[in-house]
Amino acid sequence: MALLDQIKYQFKTGGVSIKIIYINVLVYALFLILGNIFALMKWNPQGINNIDDYFSFNSSPLIFLKRPWTILTYMFLHGSFWHIFNNMLIYFFTARMYEDLMGKKSALSTYIIGGFCGAILYLITHNLFPLFRDMGDIPMLGASAAVMAVFVGLATYTPNFEVMLFGIIKIKMKYLAMVWVAFDIVGLSNSDGIAHFAHLGGAFWGYLYVSNFKKGKDISYWFDNFITKMSGLTTKRKIKIVYKKKKAEKKSSVPNSKSRQEKVDDILDKIKLSGYESLTKEEKDYLFDASKHI
Template sequence: MHTLEKTKMSGLSLGAGKNMVTQLLVINLTVFIFLLFTKVIYQMENVGVPQFYTDIMSYLRVPSDPGLALRRPWTVLSAIFTHIEVLPVFTNMVWLWCFGSMLQHLAGYLRILPLYIFGGVVGNIFYVLGMQFIPGFQAIAGGAGAMGAAGSVMAIAIGATIIAPKYRIFPLLAGGGIPLWIITAIYLVLNIGSHFTSTGGVVFLPMLVGGGLAGWVYMSQWKKGNDLGGGFNRVSFKLSHMFHPAAEQKLPTELQEHAAATDDAEPPYKRVGKVPEQRLNEILDKINANGITSLTPEEKETLVRASNPEN
């Protein structure tokens, strides 16, 4: 059994300040509801759905015309938060919750947003390249564009599988649970298969390839100790805390570029009995930021002692 099975995966909580998966779900669903409401207004005012797509959606989704995409470069980012149909937003959010929760548990919440954006942007760039270089794709697309979180979700799915393919979910099932790589294989078959069977869906396959490649590169580098999203996280923290009190603008330890593994100013914890609450909080914060895989053997032993009521 994989070592990580022994720890409980954090739940999907709207009150969790560092649950980045929840925040992404809220953002995507909020944008979806706003766009759907706007579309209804266009219909009620007899302006028409085609005009809605011309006025709004054409500036949010990635154009199938590479020349137009170059004139609207922001769309490679805006498109990954844009959904207008119920089925795509539902399936994308379900898979985002599934793989995002596992990745957040394994590698920490700091990996979620950078990988979501990186995978989505790379996926959309691959979509534009496919429109440019793959014969027949322009005709199949028919002037439509790409939108949705499919590339981002693919990046997160591949990223989670790269770092822990044998990680098991539902460990109480016979055989010790279902390995993550099997869940990913099912996701790939369903996702890619749906694009082959739907009308015009084949043009979005380069987006999935780009997202998957981005997830593989990102998390492979993270396994080697290279956090490609470290700079993004530090800039995001500074921007989001720009108007906070000075004491709150200091980068937390997990965001510092060369964070020390231990603090010499703190006394070492060698107690064998009950674990001090401060030490336990430090370990839990480390798991939340960098995942269970970041713990040292001593920290894992401390968690075991803390979970033993007889200590």
């Protein structure tokens, strides 16, 4: 019971990235249970052989028109333990930093719109190229496109940020992103069960969104506003009111009492208004240093 309470607390108080991870894990567990029940009972509603198919994104435009919700639901489904483990592991180590640098709304919209872009490119390419058309209607599921959007978005924002790969290889984010994108480009014509075009669709959105953000353009503001209304997120920062005793009305020896997050928020606001290049060297250094403490 203590573990359950801890999970509830983390879900309630955690950021968008933590919530997305918990939702993915919960959905995976739920569909694993339901899938076994359907198989044991030999239930086959509407001719669906696998319950996942009803929520997976299909390469057939007709099936998509019948199940429009799948463009959202597919990015929260996974076909195996290792599928969800790999996706959530990558997402865990990148999304927290991305959310801290870009904010809650951007973290959520990048994940979802990245998934949308992946699905749309998957649909177009599987009906455009004969190689895929000959394969018939193929359902797709997984958070890979959405995770790719966040990953490439972070690499675009902090290209020179260094990470330790496997704990032994120090590599910059931009090179790590290039390797992942190159892997998908090389595998475009492979029949390996990996939706490489969907990954590239997510990568495209991550790069497009963040590169515009650094120029002071928020190209997802319309979607961010929609998500804000639907999810209850707010752009207003909480105002901290500090009551001081009258006898302690001495000026603080600390020149700036803002927290690190508040300073980062101010810098991000400046980027939105005037672009990344409008930052002073000190502000750029502070933002980069703040990303190391996430």
